[in-house]
Amino acid sequence: DGGITQSPKYLFRKEGQNVTLSCEQNLNHDAMYWYRQDPGQGLRLIYYSQIVNDFQKGDIAEGYSVSREKKESFPLTVTSAQKNPTAFYLCASRGQPNEKLFFGSGTQLSVL
Amino acid sequence: KNQVEQSPQSLIILEGKNCTLQCNYTVSPFSNLRWYKQDTGRGPVSLTIMTFSENTKSNGRYTATLDADTKQSSLHITASQLSDSASYICVVSLHRGSQGNLIFGKGTKLSVKP
Numbered sequence: 001d002g003g004i005t006q007s008p009k010y011l012f013r014k015e016g017q018n019v020t021l022s023c024e025q026n027l028n029h030d031a032m033y034w035y036r037q038d039p040g041q042g043l044r045l046i047y048y049s050q051i052v053n054d055f056q057k058g059d060i061a062e063g064y065s066v067s068r069e070k071k072e073s074f075p076l077t078v079t080s081a082q083k084n085p086t087a088f089y090l091c092a093s094r095g096q097p098n099e100k101l102f103f104g105s106g107t108q109l110s111v112l
Numbered sequence: 113k114n115q116v117e118q119s120p121q122s123l124i125i126l127e128g129k130n131c132t133l134q135c136n137y138t139v140s141p142f143s144n145l146r147w148y149k150q151d152t153g154r155g156p157v158s159l160t161i162m163t164f165s166e167n168t169k170s171n172g173r174y175t176a177t178l179d180a181d182t183k184q185s186s187l188h189i190t191a192s193q194l195s196d197s198a199s200y201i202c203v204v205s206l207h208r209g210s211q212g213n214l215i216f217g218k219g220t221k222l223s224v225k226p
Contacts, residue, residue: 004155006155040121040218041218042116042201042216042217042218042219043156043201043216044216045214088153090155090156092155097205097213098143098144098205100146100158100161101148101156101158101203101214103155103156103157104155105153105154105155106153106154106155108153
């Protein structure tokens, strides 16, 4: 079954802690994205990657970091510098610029 | 400023009724417009795409329209079902050829009651 998988579904972060959200796809897509979704808000782009070993900052990259060592994987680290990390995080991928996005099922991050 | 505005913010209808969701955009240069459905706690799923030359497109009980002159789109849901309860997100693509070129609306939360 082709798709995009995010884990964990729920994640809790302690003060000063870095946490990493996993995103894996087997769709053979070049482009991968991380979005943040807050209640009543539209999706906001954190980072995106168009090719392995390359990524660009989105609109709200501060306090986040990513890597793209493999085509299938695009993990997102929420660092301690992100002071308001509580949100629903969505990973997505697509093959070509005008194709639809395929989304994972999301990770809900909360602060303890 | 590139923006996508959706209305209403939320909507409650009875099962079996029809409804229409609106999307207005000020995005340039425009490439296409997609409607996504997002169930609670899940990722969005694409329903339909509208390009500049298309006025109407149907996908089962969903019908999307696009008026490129007034920069408005609508999503009409016919004979609503309980499973239609979700947020519906309008997403406009800029014609830049870049992967980071999507403008998202805030969504309309639809509740279908029995």
